Amino acid sequence: MKRLILAFLLVFAPLAPVHAVQPDEVLADPALEARAREISRNLRCPVCQGESIDDSNAAISRDLRLVVRERIMAGDSDAEVLDFVVSRYGEFVLFNPRPEGANLILWLAGPGLLLMGGAVAFGYLRKRGQGEAPTETALNAEEERRLQELTGK
Amino acid sequence: MIVEFGHFALILALAVALVQSTLPLWGAHRRNAALMAVAEPAAVIQFVLVAASFAALTYAFVVSDFSLLLVVQNSHTLKPMLYKISGVWGNHEGSLLLWVLILALFGACAAWFGDNLPPTLRSRVIAVQGMIGVAFLTFMLFTSNPFLRLEVPPLDGMDLNPLLQDPGLAFHPPFLYLGYVGLSMAFSFAVAALIEGRVDAAWGRWVRPWTLAAWVFLTIGIALGSWWAYYELGWGGFWFWDPVENASFMPWLLAAALLHSAIVVEKRESLKAWTILLAIMAFGFSLIGTFIVRSGVITSVHSFANDPERGVYILMILAVFMGGALTLFAFRAGAMEAKGVFAMVSRESALVVNNLLLAVSCFVVFIGTIWPLLAELFFDRKLSVGEPFFNAAFSPFAVALAAVLPLGAMMPWKRGEILRGLRPLVPALILAFSVGALVWAMQTGRTALGPVGVALGIWVVLGAGIDLWARTGRGAIAGRLSRLQRLPRADWGKATAHAGLGITIFAVCAMLAWKTEDIRIVQEGGSYPLGPYEVTLVQVDEVEGPNYFSTMALMEVRRDGELVSTLRPEKRLYPVQAMPTTEAAIDYGFWRDVYLVIGDPQANGGYAVRSYIEPFANWLWAGCLIMSLGGLLSLTDRRYRVAAGADRRSAAVPAE
Numbered sequence: 001m002k003r004l005i006l007a008f009l010l011v012f013a014p015l016a017p018v019h020a021v022q023p024d025e026v027l028a029d030p031a032l033e034a035r036a037r038e039i040s041r042n043l044r045c046p047v048c049q050g051e052s053i054d055d056s057n058a059a060i061s062r063d064l065r066l067v068v069r070e071r072i073m074a075g076d077s078d079a080e081v082l083d084f085v086v087s088r089y090g091e092f093v094l095f096n097p098r099p100e101g102a103n104l105i106l107w108l109a110g111p112g113l114l115l116m117g118g119a120v121a122f123g124y125l126r127k128r129g130q131g132e133a134p135t136e137t138a139l140n141a142e143e144e145r146r147l148q149e150l151t152g153k
Numbered sequence: 154m155i156v157e158f159g160h161f162a163l164i165l166a167l168a169v170a171l172v173q174s175t176l177p178l179w180g181a182h183r184r185n186a187a188l189m190a191v192a193e194p195a196a197v198i199q200f201v202l203v204a205a206s207f208a209a210l211t212y213a214f215v216v217s218d219f220s221l222l223l224v225v226q227n228s229h230t231l232k233p234m235l236y237k238i239s240g241v242w243g244n245h246e247g248s249l250l251l252w253v254l255i256l257a258l259f260g261a262c263a264a265w266f267g268d269n270l271p272p273t274l275r276s277r278v279i280a281v282q283g284m285i286g287v288a289f290l291t292f293m294l295f296t297s298n299p300f301l302r303l304e305v306p307p308l309d310g311m312d313l314n315p316l317l318q319d320p321g322l323a324f325h326p327p328f329l330y331l332g333y334v335g336l337s338m339a340f341s342f343a344v345a346a347l348i349e350g351r352v353d354a355a356w357g358r359w360v361r362p363w364t365l366a367a368w369v370f371l372t373i374g375i376a377l378g379s380w381w382a383y384y385e386l387g388w389g390g391f392w393f394w395d396p397v398e399n400a401s402f403m404p405w406l407l408a409a410a411l412l413h414s415a416i417v418v419e420k421r422e423s424l425k426a427w428t429i430l431l432a433i434m435a436f437g438f439s440l441i442g443t444f445i446v447r448s449g450v451i452t453s454v455h456s457f458a459n460d461p462e463r464g465v466y467i468l469m470i471l472a473v474f475m476g477g478a479l480t481l482f483a484f485r486a487g488a489m490e491a492k493g494v495f496a497m498v499s500r501e502s503a504l505v506v507n508n509l510l511l512a513v514s515c516f517v518v519f520i521g522t523i524w525p526l527l528a529e530l531f532f533d534r535k536l537s538v539g540e541p542f543f544n545a546a547f548s549p550f551a552v553a554l555a556a557v558l559p560l561g562a563m564m565p566w567k568r569g570e571i572l573r574g575l576r577p578l579v580p581a582l583i584l585a586f587s588v589g590a591l592v593w594a595m596q597t598g599r600t601a602l603g604p605v606g607v608a609l610g611i612w613v614v615l616g617a618g619i620d621l622w623a624r625t626g627r628g629a630i631a632g633r634l635s636r637l638q639r640l641p642r643a644d645w646g647k648a649t650a651h652a653g654l655g656i657t658i659f660a661v662c663a664m665l666a667w668k669t670e671d672i673r674i675v676q677e678g679g680s681y682p683l684g685p686y687e688v689t690l691v692q693v694d695e696v697e698g699p700n701y702f703s704t705m706a707l708m709e710v711r712r713d714g715e716l717v718s719t720l721r722p723e724k725r726l727y728p729v730q731a732m733p734t735t736e737a738a739i740d741y742g743f744w745r746d747v748y749l750v751i752g753d754p755q756a757n758g759g760y761a762v763r764s765y766i767e768p769f770a771n772w773l774w775a776g777c778l779i780m781s782l783g784g785l786l787s788l789t790d791r792r793y794r795v796a797a798g799a800d801r802r803s804a805a806v807p808a809e
Contacts, residue, residue: 023674044537095539102532110517
């Protein structure tokens with residue numbers, strides 16, 4: 001019997017997917033709802049392949065969306081809502097890694113490389129600008145022949 | 154029998170690739186013409202064999218040969234013919250065969266169109282291309298063989314993932330692969346030149362069309378993929394900064410950098426070592442993309458364990474090719490001295506800035522993509538990197554690039570002045586600023602993205618037009634107009650591609666800033682307002698498709714009582730895979746798309762309905778198309794045809 005129920009669930013579960021943000025979740029106040037949407041776009045569905053809870057159809061994402069709205073209604077600031085969710089699900093759910101600890105490497109890598117690359121490029125350009133005498137490499141025999149063929153001499 | 158024939162052809166192709174990657178290389182080293190001459194027929198034969206193998210696999214899919222494991226796993230007799238064919242590359246093994254087919258095609262193209270290359274360089278290019286072929290053919294035959302048979306064939310197959318049952322699958326991967334794999338040519342040219350120990354203007358001219366072609370295909374491929382995601386996934390997004398998307402975006406950025414730096418090599422014989430490095434890295438990122446997509450290591454850290462063999466093999470390919478090429482580079486880079494002398498403010502410098510911005514932005518995408526992996530490996534932190542990070546970390550580079558583009562594009566070679574270069578652009582600057590400010594004033598309180606996008610778009614598009622106009626010189630309008638028509642195609646291509654980029658940037662900003670969304674429950678027969686429109690859910694029907702069941706809504710969009718469009722959004726269920734999909738219905742328009750999605754029936758009657766107005770959506774795809782059109786125009790420029798040896802007439806190309 002147990003197996004039968006399991007089979008039944010497996011067959012019919014996909015027929016009733018919970019779909020992204022549902023009308024019944026939407027908060028009455030558009031300003032609060034906009035905040036909720038912004039927050040849930042930054043939260044990752046813990047069981048999906050890289051979807052935000054805002055886009056995800058998973059049941060847990062619906063729960064998280066409701067939690068976010070509950071906290072907003074309770075008067076939490078955006079940061080407090082995120083802290084609340086992170087304290088329960090870990091930083092895995094944050095799509096925007098906090099710039100702290102090792103994550104500083106991530107955040108500073110781009111600007112750092114730009115500065116380094118910029119310095120190297122600047123040095124290179126200044127050297128090119130100082131006008132080194134170009135050195136010519138001689139043509140090899142084959143190329144001499146081709147050159148004569150082209151110039152007709 | 155045909156399947157065995159295909160399998161055998163693939164093994165033969167590996168043998169030919171082995172010959173192709175060794176004999177010509179040895180011949181070029183010993184200056185042995187006979188050995189070098191092996192290169193061309195080998196490349197062509199390898200292509201023919203892989204093509205035969207691909208045809209055999211396609212045949213198995215078309216006739217639904219369920220004795221083949223791959224067909225069982227990815228097909229079904231009821232599946233429409235289009236998806237039976239495109240299903241060939243809708244899976245790991247088949248798409249790898251397409252990858253190898255395109256690789257062999259590029260090798261054969263080098264044999265067909267390489268007449269004008271010095272014989273040693275040509276043999277070496279084809280040999281390196283053969284080595285990549287060997288790597289991927291062994292990968293396929295040993296870990297991902299598409300021709301595995303089943304002892305007891307089942308009655309029917311398991312069907313293709315319903316999300317992939319879309320015309321998008323027919324076009325998106327082939328274009329993407331033409332781009333990805335096309336970069337192998339730039340790689341082969343770079344490695345061949347390193348072996349040769351010689352990089353000159355001619356090399357820049359030879360490598361550029363291949364890079365340009367790869368970049369054009371990659372642009373179209375990415376745009377098609379983005380459009381597909383837009384209409385298929387059902388919430389109107391077009392780019393998700395997903396690792397797999399990033400995997401295609403990184404080579405695109407580097408290919409764009411490469412085709413700009415190759416101009417400096419071609420015209421000024423500078424930036425040689427950097428260009429070679431870019432050519433190596435661009436293909437390196439193609440391989441990294443292949444690794445990301447096929448090992449599953451990054452989308453989900455745990456799926457690596459599902460197939461360690463494949464991931465490890467691709468990592469080995471990556472290590473061997475990148476390691477080998479970079480070692481060669483380290484030995485030979487010093488020998489590549491630059492010739493051209495140029496001032497700090499010059500076209501050369503502008504192109505260096507372009508390369509710096511593109512390369513660093515590629516690096517930002519790269520580190521964002523692999524950071525979850527690194528953080529878990531080294532810091533034991535499980536974390537995610539998604540859209541907010543990329544928006545914050547990548548956008549500044551895109552903005553900076555667009556801001557300097559028109560100025561850099563008009564800068565004279567060797568020596569220029571910023572203020573003088575800016576003078577012809579003043580009208581564009583004024584217009585961009587004032588329209589941007591106007592938009593800013595009109596939409597108080599909303600994101601700055603909209604006005605910034607408008608200003609950048611106008612600046613880049615007008616800048617491209619002014620650049621083209623300035624190329625006609627001075628004098629009467631009539632004379633300049635006639636000169637405009639006679640400008641080289643490369644000039645037209647440059648202006649077109651730049652304008653396309655401007656349009657794309659504008660559309661991205663507009664869609665992100667001005668999208669309207671509405672989520673609500675609607676009863677059958679009910680209406681609701683959506684922006685300036687009135688949408689009615691007329692009725693909802695249950696419909697049966699060839700291999701799915703559909704809940705199809707009939708919805709009418711009206712404006713001021715007049716019918717604008719009748720749309721039929723669907724929710725489908727594919728019973729074989731027990732998977733539901735949403736099929737959004739879109740009314741495409743010049744200024745906006747109206748995008749409707751039907752959701753679940755509600756407990757107390759009615760349906761969940763989501764509606765979007767997507768402003769300027771079509772401008773995004775149009776911008777990408779215009780960009781690639783620019784690349785194509787440039788590709789048909791006379792001097793490439795001359796360089797390719799198609800036109801032997803004496804050509805007096807004026808020095809620039």
